[in-house]
Amino acid sequence: MSYIKLFFIDIFGYYEWWMLWLSVLVIAIFAIILFFILHMTEEYKKFRSISLYNVIWKWKYKKNRIISLWCYCPECGSALLCDDEYCRSVTTLTNKTTFLICKNCGNIEKSRVVGGDRNYLLKIVKFEIQKRIKSGAYKNRTHK
Ligand SMILES: [Zn+2]
Incomplete structure (x- = not known):
């Protein structure tokens, strides 16, 4: 946990509790979008x-x-x-x-x-x- 705090402090200069959750949310959304793009472009291969x-x-x-x-x-x-x-x-x-x-x-x-x-x-x-x-x-x- 302290490493994560240090990571945020390193980048933004400070750490707030929501930063971690926001990052997780953003990563999750990107992962879902990426999955759909890959899935859709590959769909014709069936x-x-x-x-x-x-x-x-x-x-x-x-x-x-x-x-x-x-x-x-x-x-x-x-x-x-x-x-x-x-x-x-x-x-x-x-x-x-x-x-x-x-x-x-x-x-x-x-x-x-x-x-x-x-x-x-x-x-x-x-x-x-x-x-x-x-x-x-x-x-x-x-x-x-
Ligand atoms: Zn035949």
Whole structure:
């Protein structure tokens, strides 16, 4: 207790009983505010899957970046195969198609995305995810 008194005397030149309680209160308020800020900015990190193009997309976060983004079968949950070989043989963008295939379901096509190859597809999915994080729309979804 005497150390605390000395601390206040050192800084303010005097000590009153309320100074200690005021400091405790201020520290507590700051701690609560900090907790809420951290909690709120991290909240979007619970958002780790979405249904787009009829398949399930899952990813992780590294700091603020979306990593390990990939698509999964909505029926069996297996990772899908991405066939964009076709994209190399065509020159016009509108003919480029990426096929998402589930090997586990018997090589069934689960989805096809027109407009580009797998890099294009990953980019637009990432864009859709970031759009939902920014707008806060991910909070309203029911899909887990
Ligand atoms: Zn499947």
